[in-house]
Amino acid sequence: MNGTWGWPLLLAALTFGGLAAGIFGDGVWDWLCWAGLAAPVWVVGRKLAQQWRGQERPGA
Incomplete structure (x- = not known):
């Protein structure tokens, strides 16, 4: 995604x-x-x- 707001908006x-699907009904809506x-x-x-893997563990 390009731009600063792409991922946050997605x-x-x-x-x-997801919140709307929870209101609409049961069955497939619950999965959505x-x-x-x-x-x-x-x-x-x-x-x-990913961030934790990039750091070295102290004492290791």
Whole structure:
């Protein structure tokens, strides 16, 4: 994604879509809700893991 606001806007849209899907109904909507709300958590977790791997562990 290009630009400063590309990724934050995409994550915001996924979060909003997940919240909206949770309101709309059951079944497939629940899966869309989980996917929409899990995507930002997954992205942040992946970025944190990349940062932690890049650092040396003290005492190792």
